[in-house]
Amino acid sequence: MMETLKEEAINVISKMPDSASIDDIMYRLYVIDKARKGKEAVEQGNTVSIEKLKREIESW
Secondary structure, three states: OOOOHHHHHHHHHHHOOOOOOHHHHHHHHHHHHHHHHHHHHHHOOOOOOHHHHHHHHHOO
């Protein structure tokens, strides 16, 4: 069974040290959110090919 977003946030926060700042907590939740969204994008086929990514990087 998949954890809800709320359950995942509670689990992550509970595993952090008591000295964690609000910035530490927010950053950890931000990273988890981005990883979750990335996984969903891959599952939906919303990806970029390596070739297209290389071309895009070269244009920087």
